[in-house]
Amino acid sequence: xxxxxxxxxxxxxxxxxxxxxxxxxxxxxxxxxxxxxxxxxxxxxxxxxxxxxxxxxxxxxxxxxxxxxxxxxxxxxxxxxxxxxxxxxxxxxxxxxxxxxxxxxxxxxxxxxxxxxxxxxxxxxxxxxxxxxxxxxxxxxxxxxxxxxxxxxxxxxxxxxxxxxxxxxxxxxxxxxxxxxxxxxxxxxxxxxxxxxxxxxxxxxxxxxxxxxxxxxxxxxxxxxxxxxxxxxxxxxxxxxxxxxxxxxxxxxxxxxxxxxxxxxxxxxxxxxxxxxxxxxxxxxxxxxxxxxxxxxxxxxxxxxxxxxxxxxxxxxxxxxxxxxxxxxxxxxxxxxxxxxxxxxxxxxxxxxx
Amino acid sequence: xxxxxxxxxxxxxxxxxxxxxxxxxxxxxxxxxxxxxxxxxxxxxxxxxxxxxxxxxxxxxxxxxxxxxxxxxxxxxxxxxxxxxxxxxxxxxxxxxxxxxxxxxxxxxxxxxxxxxxxxxxxxxxxxxxxxxxxxxxxxxxxxxxxxxxxxxxxxxxxxxxxxxxxxxxxxxxxxxxxxxxxxxxxxxxxxxxxxxxxxxxxxxxxxxxxxxxxxxxxxxxxxxxxxxxxxxxxxxxxxxxxxxxxxxxxxxxxxxxxxxxxxxxxxxxxx
Numbered sequence: 001x002x003x004x005x006x007x008x009x010x011x012x013x014x015x016x017x018x019x020x021x022x023x024x025x026x027x028x029x030x031x032x033x034x035x036x037x038x039x040x041x042x043x044x045x046x047x048x049x050x051x052x053x054x055x056x057x058x059x060x061x062x063x064x065x066x067x068x069x070x071x072x073x074x075x076x077x078x079x080x081x082x083x084x085x086x087x088x089x090x091x092x093x094x095x096x097x098x099x100x101x102x103x104x105x106x107x108x109x110x111x112x113x114x115x116x117x118x119x120x121x122x123x124x125x126x127x128x129x130x131x132x133x134x135x136x137x138x139x140x141x142x143x144x145x146x147x148x149x150x151x152x153x154x155x156x157x158x159x160x161x162x163x164x165x166x167x168x169x170x171x172x173x174x175x176x177x178x179x180x181x182x183x184x185x186x187x188x189x190x191x192x193x194x195x196x197x198x199x200x201x202x203x204x205x206x207x208x209x210x211x212x213x214x215x216x217x218x219x220x221x222x223x224x225x226x227x228x229x230x231x232x233x234x235x236x237x238x239x240x241x242x243x244x245x246x247x248x249x250x251x252x253x254x255x256x257x258x259x260x261x262x263x264x265x266x267x268x269x270x271x272x273x274x275x276x277x278x279x280x281x282x283x284x285x286x287x288x289x290x291x292x293x294x295x296x297x298x299x300x301x302x303x304x305x306x307x308x309x310x311x312x313x314x315x316x317x318x319x320x321x322x323x324x325x326x327x328x329x330x331x332x333x334x335x336x337x338x339x340x341x342x343x344x345x346x347x348x349x350x351x352x353x354x
Numbered sequence: 355x356x357x358x359x360x361x362x363x364x365x366x367x368x369x370x371x372x373x374x375x376x377x378x379x380x381x382x383x384x385x386x387x388x389x390x391x392x393x394x395x396x397x398x399x400x401x402x403x404x405x406x407x408x409x410x411x412x413x414x415x416x417x418x419x420x421x422x423x424x425x426x427x428x429x430x431x432x433x434x435x436x437x438x439x440x441x442x443x444x445x446x447x448x449x450x451x452x453x454x455x456x457x458x459x460x461x462x463x464x465x466x467x468x469x470x471x472x473x474x475x476x477x478x479x480x481x482x483x484x485x486x487x488x489x490x491x492x493x494x495x496x497x498x499x500x501x502x503x504x505x506x507x508x509x510x511x512x513x514x515x516x517x518x519x520x521x522x523x524x525x526x527x528x529x530x531x532x533x534x535x536x537x538x539x540x541x542x543x544x545x546x547x548x549x550x551x552x553x554x555x556x557x558x559x560x561x562x563x564x565x566x567x568x569x570x571x572x573x574x575x576x577x578x579x580x581x582x583x584x585x586x587x588x589x590x591x592x593x594x595x596x597x598x599x600x601x602x603x604x605x606x607x608x609x610x611x612x613x614x615x616x617x618x619x620x621x622x623x624x625x626x
Contacts, residue, residue, distance in 0.1 A: 072529075076528060077528065084524065085522075085525075086525070087544065088625075097526065098529035100539075145525075146529075
């Protein structure tokens with residue numbers, strides 16, 4: 001079932017949690033709401049579920065306005081960050097709850113519970129209580145419980161936030177595989193970009209109650225629509241300067257700014273991996289440190305008459321040859337993104353991406 | 355089990371002081387009662403069970419306690435839900451007011467009800483007109499008992515609700531549960547230990563109430579005399595065996611209450 005959200009507003013006292021948000025999720029899609037904590041992404045999810053009421057704006061399911069529908073009538077499966085399992089019920093009773101309140105027969109409940117226990121890799125745990133399960137198992141029970149009444153829409157609020165890194169990785173695969181099998185329209189909220197990009201078909205970046213960009217993971221990485229997205233996604237150097245003669249000078253580094261009017265104040269966002277360093281005694285910067293991060297090496301340098309700049313290379317890259325603390329380097333900017341200071345909308349990329 | 359640590363002399367002294375204090379104010383009085391009861395033998399209990407006034411008093415106390423249990427059990431849960439789950443104007447004031455019965459002397463409570471329902475009281479003209487007698491009668495004692503036992507269930511339940519949050523209730527709603535289903539299948543089972551604890555406290559308080567029911571009820575033998583006011587009257591009339599017999603019955607009830615509170619605590623901790 002497709003979901004459309006139209007001009008949603010929500011305030012909590014003086015705090016504007018959701019500020020004119022409109023977005024669309026197509027039927028069968030798996031979408032991530034990505035943003036820092038407090039950005040309003042959970043509030044949007046809770047409004048879609050009917051757990052929170054918007055001050056204004058509308059939610060549509062399959063084109064039908066759902067604003068008048070109570071949360072229990074929306075047919076939405078919701079997975080809570082801290083599981084919210086019924087602690088006095090067994091795993092099987094938890095999963096059967098949605099069917100039980102619908103008045104389904106015990107036999108039907110039992111069949112569905114069995115099916116879901118198998119699907120979730122929880123077989124044999126039906127008689128346990130939630131407190132006897134690990135975090136990852138609890139989260140899968142929460143997922144099974146939400147799926148039991150066969151919802152048209154599945155909403156997950158920071159679903160993997162409360163488990164440790166290894167289990168999180170595992171659960172991500174679970175969610176992706178599950179979605180490929182069940183195909184229920186799903187939205188999950190996360191502040192972890194890796195999680196959003198590795199699991200979702202589409203990522204909606206949310207900041208301060210607003211949608212910054214809604215696009216495929218690749219598009220968001222390659223064509224960040226706003227300064228926030230460019231800063232937030234991937235590791236980047238951010239400089240502020242003034243365009244002058246087709247460049248933005250930052251110390252002795254000249255960031256290409258073809259077509260930008262002289263005197264325009266801009267933020268320049270340079271991703272670590274969009275920079276090339278090589279050793280050159282006449283260079284424009286000096287290397288301060290190199291840090292090995294697993295399979296990558298991060299290089300920290302200081303631009304002459306300017307600030308610090310970082311780049312990142314594969315560990316075995318030929319570009320790293322001879323680069324060591326104290327050496328002088330030249331810097332090539334393979335891709336720069338410029339945003340005028342007040343608007344925050346992309347004005348120039350150099351060179352324009354293919 | 356945590357490993358037992360050796361105490362240094364200072365700690366030993368402190369422990370001895372605490373034990374002596376507890377012995378003096380808690381254990382010794384109860385022991386005295388038990389010893390006296392054993393000395394007098396079964397005759398004392400016989401004195402109670404063959405005395406119609408004593409039996410009437412016991413019955414009245416049980417009825418009052420039962421009404422307090424049901425009334426404040428229901429209202430306590432409802433009020434706790436309102437206080438914890440809703441935000442409204444005057445909530446802070448109400449939250450404070452709820453504890454009033456803990457702060458006010460029961461004698462004053464009885465007096466206050468007399469001012470409302472007694473001779474020359476605010477409501478007396480209407481009540482006389484309707485032919486209802488509240489003061490020095492059963493209805494007045496019900497009101498007084500409800501008043502003094504009001505906070506116990508409410509506070510225990512409110513505490514549990516606060517700790518619980520409403521995640522599970524929200525989950526139930528998204529799964530299609532109606533408000534009643536959510537309450538009966540999710541909220542209430544989660545409250546059961548807090549509710550049980552509060553109800554036992556309510557019962558204990560109702561059985562032991564003296565001042566309020568004495569003032570509003572007048573302790574008329576066979577009519578408004580409760581178990582506690584029976585003890586008081588018996589002592590005044592120097593019928594010591596009857597007084598001790600009734601006291602022993604109430605003390606036994608107290609021990610049972612203590613044991614059930616302990617049982618509830620253990621069950622709750624096991625499920626944490």
